[in-house]
Amino acid sequence: MTLYYSLVFALLVLEMVVFMSLIVPLPFKLKRKLFAFISESPLIARLQYGLRITFIFILILFLDSVNRVYRVQTELSSLSKDSQHAAATMIGSERMEVQARKFYSQRNMYLCGFTLFLSIILNRTYMMILETLRLEDEIKRLKGDPASKNSKDSAALGSAGQAGExxxxxxxxxxxxxxxxxxxxxxxxxxxxxxxxxxxxxxxADETPKKDR
Structure with a gap:
């Protein structure tokens, strides 16, 4: 596996860890403080900006891997149509080389595709949790809970939940x-x-009277 695909695999593992940490049940106060910190931290904002650029490169790698899979599949189909000619011109090692290229291309395609797909799931999960926390805090405020009133964490969650809008x-x-x-x-x-x-x-209009005179 090349260096950039190793980095994509590392990013996929990181996304899996983050996703598991998001769905772990935590107390409401702790979860609210954690997500308020994530929403307000400038370091997290810079990290998210860098990840967006990274996902653009991963999308390019995904398109390239799809193109490679298509070319290898076309090559294999053309060989299968003329199996006798292929058997006469190609030896077993060459067939194995084509099959290996197909396997690596498919592996890279699945790796990049799952990384991009999981990034979308993470984003939607994060926004849904923010909205849930904001609604829970709003319910507590309507019930008259003094802890939910004038809370900086609630303001941070509210602003983060409305960031897209x-x-x-x-x-x-x-x-x-x-x-x-x-x-x-x-x-x-x-x-x-x-x-x-x-x-x-x-x-x-000024010149016309002069001419009449």
């Missing part, structure tokens, strides 16, 4: 601002053109 709203706001800027530019252009046309019309 806030990001979408920010993108929409930025798009609206760009639209407004474009409308302003168009309005300024129309105003300049209107003033120019008004000056031309007024100039012609």
């Amino acid at each position: 806030i990001g979408a709203l920010k993108k929409e706001l930025a798009q609206k601002e760009r639209d407004i800027e474009n409308l302003k530019k168009q309005s300024e252009g129309l105003t300049r053109e209107y003033n120019r046309m008004g000056d031309q019309v007024s100039g012609k």
